[in-house]
Amino acid sequence: MADGNGSHLDPDILRRFHFTRAMVKGPMYRKYKFAVKKIWDVDDLDLTQDAADWERISEQQREGLLGVTIRFLAGEQAVTDELVPMIAASHALGRFDWVTYLSTFLMEEAKHAEFFMRWHDEVVGVLEPEEVARHFLVRGETVDPSGRFEVRDVLHEALPRYGRELLQAAIDGDQDEIEAGFVRFSAAYNAFVEGVLTMPSYEIVIDTTVLWDAFPGLRQGFKLILRDEGRHITFGTQACRTLIEKNPEYEALVHEVFDEYRGNLVGLVEYQKAVPGLDLDKYQHQKVRHYRNRCREMGITPNDELIEQILDPEIDFVVGVQAG
């Protein structure tokens, strides 16, 4: 390429500039701009009524609600802590628009963790690890009586493992390995955890606050978090779609991730059954919608057997949980 004076531009200098008109008009940059325009602050939420509601509900209701919210408190800290490999991989793939968007993604995950930290501190009166860990429902105690499915901890087990593999691929610099690692990590993080497994949990908490006519601050926080999560999920599935269109063999990697943790999807797990009085069938139907949505966004074919298993009323886990 020549400059305006007719001399050739140094490729090393050209590589220092990433913005293009096509990138600025693209879907990832649009998500970045939306995130910047829709920033909200945890400090603006009023938790006074939530604290009063906590005082009036029963001990059983408290334990049921904490079973869900404590998982979110741990989960939001985990996803904040596990995002770096995706940023490193986006850099290694030369995707400046992805890196730009992920700068807002990481800030938002930290803010979600902050919301749950503040809610538990101001409403429940617990914050230190020793205070909150005793309410964490242990995954290994949720079992499938038929023995067909194993319920594992995808958030605290799969994300660190796929993250380490992706980070190593980014360091090594092999483009195919980075792309494959990105698809695995994003399938687990954005599609499975954020996009399918957790969605019914958001609805469970929102429905609980409506059912009990309580905790308006928690409900408002969840709705603000969900607005951010919509961008997170569709960033990941859009990135996967781009990589799968480039190499259709990557579709199999998505299905492998979902197969590995199939047990977590086919039934409702312990914290999702912790609040009495909810229509649990509704959340299984929603789970199918979210799974189909993620497949549509990634441009891949849904696994019909998985859908049938999610809807199968015979598959119902026994929850014999214990506090952590």
Added chain:
Amino acid sequence: MARQYECLEAGCGATIVAADQEALVEAVQQHMADRHGSFELEDVIIDMSTVVDEGKEEER
């Protein structure tokens, strides 16, 4: 420009149609609340909506 979105809830498959993107988001949320007691993420609706062929009804 009119846009449409297909609901993938188990047992549904309705196609929601509206005059523009903003109206579509509102119509899909109404559908999710009325038919499924639920909601949909705004970015999901926006990203997966498509331009509608002329002559479609409001909701099928």
